[in-house]
Amino acid sequence: MFKTLDDIGSGKRVLVRLDLNSPVEDGIVKDNRRFARHARTVRELVEAGHRVVVIAHQGRPGRDSFVSLDQHADLLAEYVETPVAFVDDVHGEAAVAAIRDLGAGEVLLLENVRMCEDELPERSPTEHADSEFVRSLAPEFDCYVNDAYSAAHRSHASLVGFPRHLPAYAGRVMEAEYEANTSIANREFDGPVTMVLGGAKATDVIDVMSALDEGVDNYLLGGIVGELFLRAAGYDVGYDVGDGELYDHQWADNEDRIRELLAERADRIRLPVDLAYERDEERAEVPVEGVEKTQPLLDVGATTVGDYGEVIEDSAAVFVKGALGVFEDERFADGTVGILESIASTDCFSVIGGGDTSRAIELYGLDEDYFSHVSIAGGAYVRALTGQSLPGVEALSRDD
Ligand SMILES: Nc1ncnc2c1ncn2[C@@H]1O[C@H](COP(=O)(O)OP(=O)(O)O)[C@@H](O)[C@H]1O
Ligand SMILES: O=C(OP(=O)(O)O)[C@H](O)COP(=O)(O)O
Secondary structure, three states: OOOEHHHOOOOOEEEEEOOOOOOEEOOEEOOOHHHHHHHHHHHHHHHOOOEEEEEOOOOOOOOOOOOOOHHHHHHHHHHHOOOEEEEOOOOOHHHHHHHHHOOOOOEEEEOOHHHOOOOOOOOOHHHHHOOHHHHHHHHHOOEEEEOOHHHOOOOOHHHHOHHHOOOEEEOHHHHHHHHHHOHHHHOOOOOOEEEEEOOOOHHHHHHHHHHOOOOOOEEEEOHHHHHHHHHHOOOOOOOOOOOOOOOHHHHHHHHHHHHHHHHHOOOOEEOOOEEEEEEOOEEEEEEHHHOOOOOOEEEEOHHHHHHHHHHHHOOOEEEEEOOOOOOOOHHHOHHHHHHHHHHHOOOOEEEEEOHHHHHHHHHOOOOHHHOOEEOOOOHHHHHHHOOOOOHHHHHHHOOO
């Protein structure tokens, strides 16, 4: 449906859009798997003797994470194992001069594209193609590669404007993410399909469940979302404790849809039968019938992990969206890690998505190779699961 790096040839001037958007702490850009993944695409372009110019974004104006890409150049260079030059300009004279100076097999990163006013408005590809940003850079290149799947749900200039001027190709990350994340909608599996749904964002999970009625045989719920469903089932859970804002407003916003889903799909939805909480600084577990509504509940319990593991063992495909507990705290990681281990021990097709959830894989030393695909996308993954098209993918696919 789109052309790939296999179709480019060699020795071209290539503009490549990556998603290097990263956590920033005290002004320091944190390394994360986006660098390692995109490095593969960049390395392949370098090895083909192209002149490689990278564009990417970081944060949004007004936020602390809205910083220059100078640190990103060093991090990317480590993974590509080749120097990555940086110019603090997006499309002005300095950027164009640096682009023209580039030799074959060299890599240059331009400044954060969100520092350019043309980038962020959600506009059509035709409007973006006509922006000064896109019109001033496009003539410097022979082709455009979009590898930024995890930003492809945005109709921003650097993601949709260039394919109107240049032959456009998908990078390796774009290809792999697209194929894995749309497989729940596009692929037939030879056995039950299971979704593990957790995390803190109830609306995302409800949207995914609503969109995927036919294709899914089992829903295994946990996290905040699981507690909201348990509350709908009549258990005394899912109440905000102290100043927390995790439950009550999400309950108010989603109560009706949760009740409907539970009634319609009672035979396919599995809820936690036990939960974990903190007692005397240790992990303690309690059956759902016994929880008191003043306890913060931070993970699913061991019986739930066992039950869910049996369902996973019998599944042909498992998709994960959201963590089953507060896995960042080792005491409450058993649910998330236990489920990931169950998936890893089967040979089912598996996709682990959600920026936070996939972090549990590296935090607890699981091997990525045990899973069919570990996504680096958050919002784009949810949109793909719900069958929505992504403007950045659409822009690559046009055949007019
Ligand atoms: N019971 C819980 N109470 C509080 N936070 C939870 C609970 N279960 C999961 N979480 C939190 O949810 C976060 C992941 O949620 P979310 O952002 O929805 O998922 P993702 O980013 O993977 O899509 C994790 O950081 C985890 O700490
Ligand atoms: O990190 C990103 O999305 P994600 O947080 O949904 O994974 C993308 O870079 C998009 O960034 P944006 O949500 O500021 O447009």
